[in-house]
Amino acid sequence: MTWEKVKLGDVSESCLGKMLDQQKNRGDFHPYLANVNVRWGSFDLNDLPLMKFEENEQERYGLKYGDLVICEGGEPGRCAIWKEQVPNMKIQKALHRVRINSDMDYRYVFYWFLYAGKRGALDQYFTGATIKHMPGEKLKQVVIDKPPLKTQKRIADVLSAYDDLIENNQKQIKLLEEAAQRLYKQWFIDFKFPGHETTKIVDGLPEGWKKEKLVDLASVQFGYAFDGSLFNSNGNGTPIVRIRNIPDGVTNDYTTENAPDEYLINNGDIVVGMDGEFHINSWSGETSYLVQRSCCFKPHNPKMKGWLLWAIHDPIKFFEKTVVGATVAHLGKKHIDTIELLVGPEKLYEPFQNLFSKRQTLLNQNRKLVESRDRLLPKLMDNGIEV
16 A cells, blocks of 8 residues: 655644744743754753743743654754653744644654654755754655554554653663762762761861872773764764764764774763763763764773763863853863862762663663664555554
8 A cells, every 4th residue: 555645734733942032032931942952752851941931932832742843953853752741841943843633643753754864864855055954844845654544553553662661761760860960969079978977077078088180080082083974874884973972872873984993982981072062971882983072981990980970970061061162162171181070988989880880771771672663663664564
C-alpha cells in the first residue's frame, strides 16, 4: 500500500516562540525553553532561563501535552514531544511549537522527523549559507508520509516502547545526579563529612585537607582541529565529539580524517564544551576523536573520576557566566589553569564513584536502546514491514 503524502502545515497548527528582548518584553518572569534545551526526543530542564511573558501570551507561546517542539536553528528539525514536564512552559523564538491535528498521531510525526533528520531529508527546507535555519513557512512545507491512523499508532507504539524505557532511565539518572550534587555540597562545601565533628579546622579548612590545581589532579586533553569538510553523519570513518554532542554524551557525527591517538576519548571520560554553554558530561558513546573547542579531563587517580565530575561543575559554570567573547563565551586553557579544587581523604571519593558507575551504566543502556530503536526506524517508516 502506498502512503499518502501531506504537508505538515495541512495537518498541524504551528507558532514560533517569543522574541527575547528585555527592553520590550512586558509581564512577569517565567521559565522558557530555548534551542539548547531541546534534544532529540528529550529536554534539558536544568537551569531554565527566564523571560517576561504577559498573561495573555500563554495561549500563543505556551505548550500543551503532545505538542512537538522543533528547533528553528542550530540543528534545524531537532525535536521532542512535550509531556507537561513543567507546568505552563513557554518557548523562545528559536523554537517552533507544532500542534498536530487529531487525524494524525503526534508520536508518529515525531518519529517521522527523527528518521528524516537522520537521513538528511529535512536539509532541503533549510535556509542560510553558514548557519542553517528552518523558518515557519519552510516548516509548513515539509512533506511527510501519512499512513492510515491505525498504522501510525502501531508504529508509534513499537518505537515509543523503547523511549519509555529510556525515559525511565533518565529519571533514575537525574536522581543519581541530584544525590551526587547534594553529597558534594554537604561534604566539600558545608564540611558535614563523616567524622567532621572530631576534625580540627586549620586555616579555615578541615585538618589534612588542601586546595589543589585542577591541572595537577587531572590531565587535560584539548580537541583536534579537524577539517570540517570531512565531517559526515553517514557513519563513514571515526566518530567525533563536537560541542553539540556533549549534552547527550553520544554522537552521530564522523570524520574520514585521521588524527593522533592522543585525541581519542573513551566511554566514561569526562568531556566539557568550551564555547557558548560549557556543557559538562561523561561520554557514553564509543571511542571517538575529540574536536577542537572541547576538552577531556582524566584524573590521575581513577577513584576520583566520579567526584571530579561534580567538583568541576561550579568553577566551569562560573566562567560560563563571566567570560565574555566577541560573539559567544570561550573557555580557554588560561581559565582552566586557574581552577582550584578542595581535596580531602581518599575514602570520601568512593560514594561519588559508586554513583558515577550507576549513572554510567544507565547512560550506556540508553545508548543501546537508542541504537535498537533507530535500527527499526527505516523498517517501519519506509513502509517496509507490517506492524
